[in-house]
Every structure is written in C-alpha cells, then in structure tokens.
Amino acid sequence: MGDADTPAWTYDTLKAWDHAHLWHPFSPMQLWLADDPVVIVRGEGNEVIDSEGHRYLDGVSSLWCNVHGHNREELNEAITAQLHQIAHSTLLGLTNVPAIVLAERLTSLAPVGLSRVFYSDAGATAVEAALKMALQFWQLSGQPRKTRLASLVGAYHGDTLGAVGVGYTETFHRFYRPVLPDCVRLTPPHVWQWQDRLSEAEALDRSVAEARDTLAREQETLAALIIEPVMQGAAGMWPQPPGYVAALREITSAVDVLLIGDEVATGFGRTGTMFACEQDRVTPDLLCLAKGITGGYLPLAATLATDRVHDAFLGEAHEGRTFFHGHTYTGNPLACAAALASLAIFEADDTLRRLAPKVDQLERQLAEEVAPLAHVADVRQRGVMVGIELAADASARRSYPARDRIGARVTVEARARGVIIRPLGDVVVLMPPLSVREDELDRLVTVVREAIVAVTEP
Ligand SMILES: Cc1ncc(COP(=O)(O)O)c(C=O)c1O
Numbered sequence: 001m002g003d004a005d006t007p008a009w010t011y012d013t014l015k016a017w018d019h020a021h022l023w024h025p026f027s028p029m030q031l032w033l034a035d036d037p038v039v040i041v042r043g044e045g046n047e048v049i050d051s052e053g054h055r056y057l058d059g060v061s062s063l064w065c066n067v068h069g070h071n072r073e074e075l076n077e078a079i080t081a082q083l084h085q086i087a088h089s090t091l092l093g094l095t096n097v098p099a100i101v102l103a104e105r106l107t108s109l110a111p112v113g114l115s116r117v118f119y120s121d122a123g124a125t126a127v128e129a130a131l132k133m134a135l136q137f138w139q140l141s142g143q144p145r146k147t148r149l150a151s152l153v154g155a156y157h158g159d160t161l162g163a164v165g166v167g168y169t170e171t172f173h174r175f176y177r178p179v180l181p182d183c184v185r186l187t188p189p190h191v192w193q194w195q196d197r198l199s200e201a202e203a204l205d206r207s208v209a210e211a212r213d214t215l216a217r218e219q220e221t222l223a224a225l226i227i228e229p230v231m232q233g234a235a236g237m238w239p240q241p242p243g244y245v246a247a248l249r250e251i252t253s254a255v256d257v258l259l260i261g262d263e264v265a266t267g268f269g270r271t272g273t274m275f276a277c278e279q280d281r282v283t284p285d286l287l288c289l290a291k292g293i294t295g296g297y298l299p300l301a302a303t304l305a306t307d308r309v310h311d312a313f314l315g316e317a318h319e320g321r322t323f324f325h326g327h328t329y330t331g332n333p334l335a336c337a338a339a340l341a342s343l344a345i346f347e348a349d350d351t352l353r354r355l356a357p358k359v360d361q362l363e364r365q366l367a368e369e370v371a372p373l374a375h376v377a378d379v380r381q382r383g384v385m386v387g388i389e390l391a392a393d394a395s396a397r398r399s400y401p402a403r404d405r406i407g408a409r410v411t412v413e414a415r416a417r418g419v420i421i422r423p424l425g426d427v428v429v430l431m432p433p434l435s436v437r438e439d440e441l442d443r444l445v446t447v448v449r450e451a452i453v454a455v456t457e458p
Pocket residue numbers: 122123124125127156157158159228233234262263264265266290291
C-alpha cells in the first residue's frame with residue numbers, strides 16, 4: 001500500500017489506529033473491534049479496492065450515493081478545476097458561481113414549481129431545513145396553531161433530532177424518544193409489514209383512506225407531512241403502489257398541510273426516474289435532496305421550495321421573517337461543481353434511458369434466482385433500490401431472532417465473494433450505482449444468492 005504521495009502505513013498499523021481511535025457510525029463497536037477491517041484505498045468504476053488489492057463490487061453505492069461509478073474522469077476534472085479557483089466561500093452575504101449555476105440547473109430538472117434552492121451538506125440537514133421552513137411558513141402566514149408534523153410509520157429521515165422526530169425506527173431511535181416532539185403517523189401501503197395479505201390495490205385504498213381521515217382530523221395543528229416518495233428506504237425498502245404519492249398530494253393540498261418529499265435516497269435516478277415524485281406527477285411544497293446529488297463524490301444537500309413557501313419569508317429585515325438557518329459549508333463550490341459535473345454525465349451518458357433495461361434485468365434475475373430460495377420471504381424493487389426480506393419461515397412470515405444477525409451474516413458472506421452490501425435487519429439491501437454494467441448485475445445477483453444460501457441453508 002502507498003505510493004510516492006502517500007506514506008506506506010502497514011495494514012496492521014491502520015487496523016490498530018482504527019481500533020484505537022475511530023468510532024464507526026451505525027456499528028456495534030464491540031463486534032467491530034473483534035474483526036479485521038476492510039480498509040478501502042481506491043475506487044474504479046463500480047468497484048472499490050482494499051489495502052490488500054482485493055476488488056469488491058460496490059453493491060450499495062457507498063451508502064446509496066454513488067451514481068456514475070468511482071474515479072470518473074469528468075468528476076475528478078470538474079473538482080480539480082474548481083479547486084484551482086476556490087475550495088470554499090460562504091453563501092452568507094456572498095454568492096459563488098457553482099452554487100448559482102447548480103441552483104438554476106436543479107430547479108429546471110425538479111418537478112415544476114420548485115423554484116428555490118437552499119443548500120446544506122447532508123440528507124439530515126436538508127430535512128431539518130425543510131421541517132423548519134414548514135414550521136416558520138405557517139407562523140409567517142397567520143396560522144400559528146400549525147406547529148406539528150406528520151410522517152409515515154417506520155420512516156427514516158436522518159439522525160439529527162428534528163429528523164429523528166419525524167422518523168421512528170425502534171432500534172435506532174428509542175433512546176431519544178423522551179425529547180422528540182409528538183408526530184402524527186400514517187400507515188404506509190406496504191403489504192408485507194403493515195397490510196398483511198392485502199392486494200396492492202387494497203393496501204393502497206386502506207392507506208389513502210387512513211391518510212384522508214387523519215389529516216382531515218389533525219389539519220388545524222399540522223404544518224407538514226413528510227414522506228419518502230415511491231420507496232421508504234431505511235425503513236426496510238418498503239415500496240408504495242403507483243398513485244399513493246399523488247393521493248397524498250391531493251389530500252395535503254385539500255387540507256392545507258405542506259407536503260415535504262424526502263428524496264435523499266430516491267433522488268437522482270435511483271428509482272428509475274430522475275426524481276421519484278415524477279412517477280406520480282407530483283410537486284411537493286419542499287423537496288429534500290442529498291446523497292446522489294454530487295454523484296456520490298462530496299457532501300452536499302439541497303432543500304428546494306416553491307415560490308409560495310419562499311415568498312412568505314419576504315419582508316423588511318426588521319420584521320424578522322428571515323429563515324435564520326445555515327451551515328458553514330452551505331453552497332460549497334467544490335461540491336456544487338461536482339454536482340454540475342454529475343448532472344452533465346446524466347446527459348452525456350443518457351444514464352436514465354440506459355438504466356431501464358438494467359432495472360428489468362435485475363428484476364428478472366432476482367425473480368429467477370433469489371425469490372425462490374427457501375428463506376426469501378419477499379423481494380421488493382423500485383429501479384435499482386432492492387430489499388430482500390429473509391425469514392425463518394417465509395410462508396408463515398416468521399422472522400429470525402434478532403440475535404442471529406442473519407442479514408449481517410449474509411453481507412459478510414457476500415464480502416468474502418467480492419461484493420459489498422449492507423443489511424437493514426434481515427432485509428438485504430442492494431443498490432448498485434446507476435452505471436452498473438449487465439455483467440456486474442449478474443455477479444451481484446449470483447453472489448447474493450450464494451451468500452443467502454450459505455447463511456440460511458447451511
Ligand atoms: C430518506 C433519507 N433521508 C435522510 C437521510 C439522511 O441522510 P444523511 O445520512 O446524508 O444525513 C437518509 C440517509 O440514509 C435517507 O435515506
């Protein structure tokens with residue numbers, strides 16, 4: 001390991017320092033410390049390469065964000081060119097070229113009506129900004145009782161406290177429950193978890209009816225409903241039938257509750273269209289973007305707003321209608337330059353059109369090779385977002401005991417076969433970059449099948 005520019009630390013040194021000093025996110029640290037870490041040193045195309053030269057297919061897009069592959073020349077060049085201009089300058093009281101141009105590009109690509117871009121640097125901060133905008137919007141609009149938020153059961157919108165408040169995953173969030181604001185929950189039309197043995201159409205009807213009743217009942221105190229459109233990701237890959245997002249748009253408009261679309265995971269092609277909202281022809285009042293916005297290269301997020309929301313904040317400075325919110329790296333020029341280069345690749349490569357047959361291939365191969373396995377209970381897919389639900393007894397829908405860590409063990413088996421994936425409990429998640437090749441999809445499905453068999457049918 002190491003070249004002319006980087007010191008050649010040995011694997012053992014890196015392992016010792018990692019174990020002594022790093023605290024890894026979402027990681028049971030006791031287990032981590034008992035294991036040999038994979039130290040990633042390079043990326044190439046849709047693969048990451050470790051310190052020992054092993055190559056792995058990046059089956060979860062480096063946490064759902066890589067879009068066009070690693071080490072893309074165009075992205076490297078755009079970042080380098082911007083680096084020679086300026087790495088960072090603030091958007092507080094100043095502006096900069098990449099931030100301006102990207103705002104123009106994003107508003108022209110996003111669902112019609114989203115005309116304003118507020119930058120931050122992570123999915124959670126995009127969500128925080130949207131929630132605070134929604135709350136302040138109603139205070140500024142003469143409706144001071146609208147101070148509560150609504151979301152979908154099992155939602156995940158990030159790890160800052162505001163985002164945790166509208167999310168709720170027992171495993172992740174139970175320690176913070178006492179300080180979280182009360183949130184109205186709607187049951188999503190997810191058949192496996194919530195709408196047991198209903199057809200998709202029946203689940204849709206039931207969830208829409210519940211949303212209509214609940215939002216009508218709570219409307220006077222509700223500021224906004226936040227949803228992940230089309231696919232609830234970190235909840236466990238829960239897809240929504242077509243029409244659900246449109247129904248929620250119609251209901252929220254009717255009862256004057258803002259609709260926030262969290263497309264941190266689903267945005268930038270992940271569900272097959274540039275934004276998932278497009279599939280139901282919906283414009284939310286606020287749209288949260290992050291992860292894939294820079295092609296997965298640099299931290300950047302954006303909260304897009306309609307004129308209606310933005311204009312409520314207009315007024316003389318002394319009136320105090322300003323959105324008093326911001327982050328040091330808001331509108332970072334390097335990250336915005338990467339985002340512009342990523343959007344240019346979408347056009348140059350015709351990424352979305354070329355993705356469609358790959359989505360079909362993935363669906364076909366999962367149906368043929370993975371769905372029939374004895375312990376695969378459900379395979380869910382939207383675009384290149386996939387959740388494979390494993391169960392001790394698939395037909396009786398009996399889960400494995402949590403202590404068996406079945407999902408985690410499948411990912412370890414996959415890694416030994418050269419594919420990086422991550423589980424959500426016993427749901428094995430696949431989310432390859434949009435640039436994944438047909439032969440790589442083949443490899444992904446074959447390895448995942450082998451890994452599931454190795455763990456569940458030893
Ligand atoms: C839907 C959704 N919203 C928000 C977030 C938080 O994003 P970040 O990890 O960049 O803060 C995530 C992360 O997985 C997400 O999936």
